[in-house]
Amino acid sequence: MSNLFLCPEHILQGGYFNATLRKLQEPNTSIQPHNIMYPVFLLENEDAMQAVSSMPNVFRYGINKLIPALEELVKQGLKSILIFGIVETLPKDPTGTSADASENPVIKALPRLREAFPELLLACDVCLCPYTSHGHCGVLTDKGVIDHEPSVKRIAEVALAYAKAGAHIVAPSDMMDNRIKGIKDALILNGLQNQVSVLSYSCKFASSMYGPFRDTMKSSPMAGDRKCYQLPPGSAGLAARAAARDVAEGADFLMVKPGLPYLDIVRQTKDQFPNHPLFIYQVSGEYAMISKSGDSKEVETILMETLTCMRRAGADCIITYFAPLILSIIKKQ
Ligand code: PBG
Numbered sequence: 001m002s003n004l005f006l007c008p009e010h011i012l013q014g015g016y017f018n019a020t021l022r023k024l025q026e027p028n029t030s031i032q033p034h035n036i037m038y039p040v041f042l043l044e045n046e047d048a049m050q051a052v053s054s055m056p057n058v059f060r061y062g063i064n065k066l067i068p069a070l071e072e073l074v075k076q077g078l079k080s081i082l083i084f085g086i087v088e089t090l091p092k093d094p095t096g097t098s099a100d101a102s103e104n105p106v107i108k109a110l111p112r113l114r115e116a117f118p119e120l121l122l123a124c125d126v127c128l129c130p131y132t133s134h135g136h137c138g139v140l141t142d143k144g145v146i147d148h149e150p151s152v153k154r155i156a157e158v159a160l161a162y163a164k165a166g167a168h169i170v171a172p173s174d175m176m177d178n179r180i181k182g183i184k185d186a187l188i189l190n191g192l193q194n195q196v197s198v199l200s201y202s203c204k205f206a207s208s209m210y211g212p213f214r215d216t217m218k219s220s221p222m223a224g225d226r227k228c229y230q231l232p233p234g235s236a237g238l239a240a241r242a243a244a245r246d247v248a249e250g251a252d253f254l255m256v257k258p259g260l261p262y263l264d265i266v267r268q269t270k271d272q273f274p275n276h277p278l279f280i281y282q283v284s285g286e287y288a289m290i291s292k293s294g295d296s297k298e299v300e301t302i303l304m305e306t307l308t309c310m311r312r313a314g315a316d317c318i319i320t321y322f323a324p325l326i327l328s329i330i331k332k333q
Pocket residue numbers: 125127129137173174209210211212213214226282283284285
């Protein structure tokens with residue numbers, strides 16, 4: 001016997017030589033359908049369907065095309081979607097009037113989705129940027145800076161409208177201080193606090209990885225950027241304070257966005273608030289990168305490794321454009 005073996009506690013490989021043992025070494029990292037939320041882009045034209053050039057296999061759907069597409073996925077186990085409305089003929093104005101107009105595609109689609117899929121969890125992104133003429137996520141002053149109070153008021157109105165139309169979850173993505181409280185107050189005043197929850201985009205960074213999404217949504221700011229409300233990519237401190245702010249305001253669920261380059265923030269947020277389910281948004285730029293990472297087999301392997309690592313870092317649910325592919329992979333396993 002060589003003295004190589006004198007330190008038995010450093011012999012690790014006996015603990016993971018077998019697939020079942022390996023599973024035991026990866027607690028809380030399994031990927032089940034309830035760990036996945038699927039973002040969908042909803043068009044005004046109910047019969048339209050458009051491919052998104054910057055995102056392979058991603059489409060924008062009118063509701064008459066979305067329902068059949070979802071039927072297939074719900075059969076495969078899909079549990080939740082995150083809805084983004086896109087307007088093409090409705091007007092864009094300084095306060096985002098079309099966000100909660102009766103003709104808004106999300107407002108119109110929610111009752112139909114509730115009816116078609118009674119078990120499907122319906123989350124709605126709440127933001128003004130797809131509906132404002134200036135493309136910012138709030139209302140602006142004459143000087144062109146965010147006007148805080150009217151912004152929060154508008155965002156709460158829009159969230160309430162989606163809640164009344166049938167959303168189970170409203171998800172404000174603007175990052176304004178106080179909007180979670182504004183939304184919660186509106187839900188309470190309308191007796192909806194026990195039927196609608198708030199998923200806060202709490203730790204949302206001013207990332208360069210939203211490019212394909214902004215093309216898809218036609219929601220880039222006309223002037224300036226979003227650095228005054230989204231977080232600087234290097235700041236873990238502001239991320240912790242933003243999560244604390246949103247928990248204090250009543251957020252039900254927290255989010256880190258983007259995902260992969262920010263897994264330290266995911267772990268930090270989970271440790272900070274272990275009792276709040278934590279979401280990751282695997283954003284459009286991450287989707288584009290992984291989609292181009294190799295042949296279809298390599299993409300699947302890289303994707304599943306990425307999701308496992310997100311779960312390990314503390315994510316409970318991952319919002320991902322890969323949801324259809326993931327469901328098919330889960331089915332194969
Ligand atoms: C807008 C919003 C964005 C995303 C979700 N909601 C873009 C942004 O903040 O600029 C990004 C999603 C993605 O890139 O996949 N409030």
